[in-house]
Amino acid sequence: DGGITQSPKYLFRKEGQNVTLSCEQNLNHDAMYWYRQDPGQGLRLIYYSQIVNDFQKGDIAEGYSVSREKKESFPLTVTSAQKNPTAFYLCASSPQGAGAYEQYFGPGTRLTVT
Amino acid sequence: RKEVEQDPGPFNVPEGATVAFNCTYSNSASQSFFWYRQDCRKEPKLLMSVYSSGNEDGRFTAQLNRASQYISLLIRDSKLSDSATYLCVLTNNAGNMLTFGGGTRLMVKP
Numbered sequence: 667d668g669g670i671t672q673s674p675k676y677l678f679r680k681e682g683q684n685v686t687l688s689c690e691q692n693l694n695h696d697a698m699y700w701y702r703q704d705p706g707q708g709l710r711l712i713y714y715s716q717i718v719n720d721f722q723k724g725d726i727a728e729g730y731s732v733s734r735e736k737k738e739s740f741p742l743t744v745t746s747a748q749k750n751p752t753a754f755y756l757c758a759s760s761p762q763g764a765g766a767y768e769q770y771f772g773p774g775t776r777l778t779v780t
Numbered sequence: 781r782k783e784v785e786q787d788p789g790p791f792n793v794p795e796g797a798t799v800a801f802n803c804t805y806s807n808s809a810s811q812s813f814f815w816y817r818q819d820c821r822k823e824p825k826l827l828m829s830v831y832s833s834g835n836e837d838g839r840f841t842a843q844l845n846r847a848s849q850y851i852s853l854l855i856r857d858s859k860l861s862d863s864a865t866y867l868c869v870l871t872n873n874a875g876n877m878l879t880f881g882g883g884t885r886l887m888v889k890p
């Protein structure tokens with residue numbers, strides 16, 4: 667089945683540790699996105715990539731890093747520099763690099779940092 | 781002012797009721813508009829696009845008012861399964877990025 671997978675579903679880390687969230691898609695989409703969602707708030711864009719080996723900062727990129735070595739994969743690293751990393755992280759992809767149109771989301775990863 | 785504003789709710793309605801949500805936006809150059817649905821602790825999914833002429837999909841009707849910069853979603857004959865958070869979403873000037881509202885929570889009671 668085509669879709670986006672994110673793993674793990676729940677992740678717990680100690681403060682000061684870097685953690686990498688996985689995002690894989692087999693939809694052959696060019697564009698991929700990372701968002702975070704906090705309770706009662708809308709999704710905020712962390713990073714996006716419209717093509718392999720290229721990515722751009724979103725609205726809240728500080729404390730995060732990404733890579734796009736393969737079309738199918740767009741991992742997100744939450745570094746120790748991120749002040750409030752506990753959140754729900756959503757990865758998405760869309761079929762056109764230049765047009766967001768419908769974005770397809772993965773099931774998300776809930777990260778808790780203590 | 782937030783780019784996209786929604787009443788967070790919750791809207792508590794009985795089954796069979798008609799309920800409407802509004803969403804206001806600040807960027808008059810936004811190109812496209814959507815309603816996404818998000819179930820509790822799940823990912824958002826596209827519910828419907830919103831066109832200037834208004835559009836309907838079964839029990840759901842979406843309207844766009846560019847002059848007043850708001851969009852609306854009307855749900856008729858509410859079902860228990862309609863309980864979710866409804867996100868107002870629009871694109872930026874270039875049409876290549878999405879901006880999400882905080883969502884309106886709907887709870888349909890038996």
